[in-house]
Amino acid sequence: MGFGDLKSASGLKVLNGFLSDRSYVEGYVPSQADVAVFDAVSAPPTADLSHALRWFNHIKSYQSQKSSLPGVKKPLGQYGPPGVADTTSGSAPAAKEDDDDDIDLFGSDEEEDADAARLKEERLAQYAAKKSKKPALIAKSSILLDVKPWDDETDMSKLEECVRSIQMDGLIWGQSKLVPVGYGIKKLQIGCVVEDDKVGTDILEEHISAFEDFVQSMDVAAFNKI
Secondary structure, three states: OOOEOOOOHHHHHHHHHHHHHOOOOOOOOOOHHHHHHHHHOOOOOOOOOHHHHHHHHHHHOOHHHHHHOOOOOOOHHHOOOOOOOEOOOOOOOOOOHHHHHHOOOOHHHHHHHHHHHHHHHHHHHHHHHHHHHOOOOOOEEEEEEEEEEOOOOOOHHHHHHHHHOOOOOOEEEEEEEEEEEEOOEEEEEEEEEEEOOOOOHHHHHHHHHOOOOOEEEEEEEEEEEO
């Protein structure tokens, strides 16, 4: 396809014949196809080439807005009647059909996907780093214990001293008081805060019950998560 040399009379004659039954190079409205051909014509066609001259003057009226005309400008060799090659000096050669194989139609999408994936990984890494700097949440519980003596002759001060002597990582003793249970007997009610992963009620009972000279039994009166 082509018009021959549009800078010569023979090329303009081909253009004139091409436009004898159409208003524009392509389609039914001015487009980038008309701009491409117009830019290749060096001078207005002569009066005897009426179709080309009509087209030339019409497209010239769009010069101030030619960049906004629809379509994509292609090489001159892709316009015009079949069987005529483009020989206009300075025009870009027509692209071969095989060249389509070298065009990566999806390259930009893949690049965008890669950028999005990289950005997501960066944000996840930032979040993980930020989270790792925060101190781990330590699960704790508040426990109220009832420690019962053998009888009313048990030294409750010594009993409490024994209980508070139990020291371990994750255990903090709190306030205490003596609560009457009847017949002059009082039980020791003592609170503590423990770290759940380190101290459990079984361990406390084992250690407290070890003071068998003072302690008859131990019960959990209250247990609350902090």
